[in-house]
Amino acid sequence: MLLKIIIIALLLFIIANLVRAGLIMLRQPQPEIKMSRYLGRRVMFSALVLILIFIAQALGFLDQNPRPY
Numbered sequence: 001m002l003l004k005i006i007i008i009a010l011l012l013f014i015i016a017n018l019v020r021a022g023l024i025m026l027r028q029p030q031p032e033i034k035m036s037r038y039l040g041r042r043v044m045f046s047a048l049v050l051i052l053i054f055i056a057q058a059l060g061f062l063d064q065n066p067r068p069y
Helices: 002-027 035-059
Strands: none
Touching: 002 035
C-alpha cells in the first residue's frame, strides 16, 4: 500500500511541475526561472516512477493483471 501511495504522490508532483511550466510559459515573456527546469523535473520523476514500477514488479510487490484467457 505504501508503494502505491508513493507512486501516486510522484504522479501528482509530475502534474504540478507540468502546470508550473505552463504558467511560466504563459505569463512571463523573459522568465527569471527557466521553464525547462520544471520540464526537466517532470521527465526525471516520470523516469523514476517507471523504474520504481519495474523494480516493484520484479520483486513481487505489485501483482500483474491476470490473463483474460
